[in-house]
Amino acid sequence: MKVLVTAASRHGSTREIADAIAEELRRSTIDTECHDLGEITGIEGYDAVVFGSAIYMGNWLPEARSFAEEHRDEFSKVPVWVFSSGPIGAQNPQPQNNPNVLATTFGDVEVRDHRVFVGKIDPDELGLAERVVVKMVKAPEGDFRDWDDIRGWAKQIAAELHSIEQTV
Numbered sequence: 001m002k003v004l005v006t007a008a009s010r011h012g013s014t015r016e017i018a019d020a021i022a023e024e025l026r027r028s029t030i031d032t033e034c035h036d037l038g039e040i041t042g043i044e045g046y047d048a049v050v051f052g053s054a055i056y057m058g059n060w061l062p063e064a065r066s067f068a069e070e071h072r073d074e075f076s077k078v079p080v081w082v083f084s085s086g087p088i089g090a091q092n093p094q095p096q097n098n099p100n101v102l103a104t105t106f107g108d109v110e111v112r113d114h115r116v117f118v119g120k121i122d123p124d125e126l127g128l129a130e131r132v133v134v135k136m137v138k139a140p141e142g143d144f145r146d147w148d149d150i151r152g153w154a155k156q157i158a159a160e161l162h163s164i165e166q167t168v
């Protein structure tokens with residue numbers, strides 16, 4: 001079984017979440033590749049996919065939305081897990097977005113689970129317009145990623161993948 005972990009990331013923090021998930025799957029002896037969404041043209045050749053995107057202005061990055069839409073047929077043939085990373089707009093750094101709404105671009109594809117992970121805002125990495133938005137909404141600055149939460153989720157995926165392997 002070969003698994004793809006892929007993510008759309010603007011400043012790299014969502015990609016690092018994808019890397020941690022991939023590392024955890026490999027630790028569970030699952031053959032796993034991890035790629036930026038921009039590096040791949042499709043998901044053919046993979047038996048399962050973990051797909052992620054950073055959230056900007058209430059939605060996934062455009063490349064994540066278009067990839068999910070364009071490859072629905074391929075996604076509907078394999079087990080799919082989805083994650084999103086935020087947040088912004090609150091003093092309390094919790095994600096503001098409803099996972100079900102974010103994943104609507106997958107249409108009828110059966111998503112096994114969708115998790116929203118708290119992300120990272122480093123003002124030094126942001127462009128001018130982004131800094132203005134962050135200031136306007138008084139978004140909390142810092143790295144709020146919860147690696148135990150992320151790796152715990154990856155372990156659940158690994159367990160499910162092992163049980164899928166046993167039934168085929």
Ligand SMILES: Cc1cc2nc3c(=O)[nH]c(=O)nc-3n(C[C@H](O)[C@H](O)[C@H](O)COP(=O)(O)O)c2cc1C
Pocket residue numbers: 008009010011012013014015054055056057058059085086087088095096097118119120121126129130131133134
């Ligand atoms: C300009 C801007 C807009 C953002 N909008 C949202 C948002 O609407 N909802 C949310 O949960 N997080 C939002 N975020 C937080 C990002 O999703 C978070 O910083 C994430 O970790 C960035 O991932 P990346 O480093 O992979 O690009 C925003 C961040 C910036 C800088």
